[in-house]
Each structure stands twice: as C-alpha cells, then as structure tokens.
Amino acid sequence: xxxxxxxxxxxxxxxxxxxxxxxxxxxxxxxxxxxxxxxxxxxxxxxxxxxxxxxxxxxxxxxxxxxxxxxxxxxxxxxxxxxxxxxxxxxxxxxxxxxxxxxxxxxxxxxxxxxxxxxxxxxxxxxxxxxxxxxxxxxxxxxxxxxxxxxxxxxxxxxxxxxxxxxxxxxxxxxxxxxxxxxxxxxxxxxxxxxxxxxxxxxxxxxxxxxxxxxxxxxxxxxxxxxxxxxxxxxxxxxxxxxxxxxxxxxxxxxx
Numbered sequence: 001x002x003x004x005x006x007x008x009x010x011x012x013x014x015x016x017x018x019x020x021x022x023x024x025x026x027x028x029x030x031x032x033x034x035x036x037x038x039x040x041x042x043x044x045x046x047x048x049x050x051x052x053x054x055x056x057x058x059x060x061x062x063x064x065x066x067x068x069x070x071x072x073x074x075x076x077x078x079x080x081x082x083x084x085x086x087x088x089x090x091x092x093x094x095x096x097x098x099x100x101x102x103x104x105x106x107x108x109x110x111x112x113x114x115x116x117x118x119x120x121x122x123x124x125x126x127x128x129x130x131x132x133x134x135x136x137x138x139x140x141x142x143x144x145x146x147x148x149x150x151x152x153x154x155x156x157x158x159x160x161x162x163x164x165x166x167x168x169x170x171x172x173x174x175x176x177x178x179x180x181x182x183x184x185x186x187x188x189x190x191x192x193x194x195x196x197x198x199x200x201x202x203x204x205x206x207x208x209x210x211x212x213x214x215x216x217x218x219x220x221x222x223x224x225x226x227x228x229x230x231x232x233x234x235x236x237x238x239x240x241x242x243x244x245x246x247x248x249x250x251x252x253x254x255x256x
Contacts, residue, residue, distance in 0.1 A: 007034055008237060011091040011236075013035045020198060026228075028057075028229070031060070035061040039051060039065050041068070043067060066083060077131070089138075093143070096147040100159065101116055122169070122172070143188075146169050146172065146173050150192070174245050186235075188235045188247075190231045190232055194223065196225070
C-alpha cells in the first residue's frame with residue numbers, strides 16, 4: 001500500500017483559533033488524515049465540545065482542546081508547556097487565531113483597537129512561532145503555516161489596521177522561512193479570500209458590501225471554510241516538502 005503524500009499519520013499538529021470557521025475545518029481535515037490535533041482558542045468548554053464531536057466522527061487521528069489567549073505571552077507559554085509535556089514535540093503549527101475588532105477608517109481607529117489587533121495578529125503569531133520553531137529545531141524540523149489574508153495584499157475597505165497586520169504576517173512568513181529552512185522548518189502562508197465565517201460576518205452579512213465585493217471575485221461567490229482547509233493540509237504534508245516561503249491565495253481568483 002502506497003503512503004499518501006498528504007498523510008499526517010503520526011504528526012502532532014497545533015491549530016490556533018480552531019473553535020470555528022477555517023480553524024475548525026482545518027483541524028477536522030488534519031484529523032481525517034491521521035494527525036493528533038491540538039485545537040486551541042480562548043474557551044476550553046467550546047474546545048472540549050468540538051473535540052468530542054470530531055472524535056465521534058471516527059477520524060483516523062485524534063483531537064484534544066487546550067485553551068490559550070494567543071495575544072498573551074503567559075498564556076502561550078503555558079499552552080506549550082502543557083503540550084510538550086504530553087507529546088514532547090510539535091510537527092505542525094497553524095497560526096489561525098486572529099482578531100478584527102474595528103470596522104472603520106484608519107483615521108478613526110482607536111489606539112486600543114490598534115494595540116489589540118497588533119497583539120494578536122502580529123505579536124501573537126511571532127511569539128508562538130518563535131517558541132514552536134525552537135521545539136521544531138530540536139526535533140529536526142516541521143511546518144508552520146500562517147493564516148494571512150488577501151487583505152494583506154489589497155487592503156480591505158474599512159479594515160485598515162487588520163489589513164496592515166496581515167501584510168506583516170506575509171512579511172513574517174518570508175523572513176522566518178529564509179531563516180529556518182536550514183533547520184528543516186518550512187514556513188508558508190495561506191491567504192483566504194472572502195469566506196463564510198462568523199469572523200467575516202461584518203462583510204458576509206452586509207448586503208451592500210457583498211454587492212461591491214462579489215463582482216471583483218471571478219468565481220462570483222464567497223468560500224466555505226472547507227474550501228480553505230485543503231490549502232493548509234497541502235502545506236503541512238510531505239506533498240509540500242520542497243515548498244517554503246510562499247503565500248497561497250485561496251480567493252476565487254480575486255488576486256488574478
């Protein structure tokens with residue numbers, strides 16, 4: 001029997017922001033391909049419910065929940081302490097936790113909203129990538145995948161500070177990919193387009209915004225989370241063994 005290049009059997013994967021949306025779809029897909037998946041978000045109860053639900057579906061892998069606030073350094077450190085005590089290593093990190101608390105013009109963005117968005121979307125990604133990257137280095141390598149956004153390439157309307165942080169994630173991906181390749185660590189980013197999630201509801205539930213956005217998408221529709229998740233599977237798997245530093249748009253052709 002041939003080993004599938006997309007198999008994650010025996011791999012330990014941490015997915016942040018995994019209680020719903022793209023993170024949930026990615027965790028579910030990883031488990032179906034044999035990974036031991038640690039899902040993380042801020043509420044342990046929601047994680048436990050989701051883990052039980054996925055495990056009851058009989059996937060080849062297993063899912064457990066560990067709560068963490070990605071924008072808090074103490075919380076991140078505690079998460080990794082618990083995780084490595086249980087599994088001793090991390091093979092795959094998906095940085096998916098994000099925040100977009102302010103919808104409005106940059107000139108009107110309060111400092112508190114700037115700080116909150118930067119703390120989670122930039123500092124949170126960098127901090128956990130540094131810590132996990134050191135673990136991966138000790139164990140011969142791994143795959144780090146950042147959830148960026150097409151907004152990091154073309155700033156979204158009324159989403160200035162969010163777009164700025166996602167542009168930073170794209171740059172962070174390239175910087176870390178260059179520095180860590182020598183350790184066997186691959187670092188890539190997925191750039192989702194408009195996706196039907198609670199996170200994007202300020203856009204997906206706004207008929208006026210949709211009427212202006214959808215005509216710019218060649219496929220003329222928004223994505224479902226399950227259509228974004230396979231990009232993460234590809235980049236996490238051996239199928240992408242010679243790929244690092246890329247930004248993979250999954251956007252229905254918007255960036256064409």
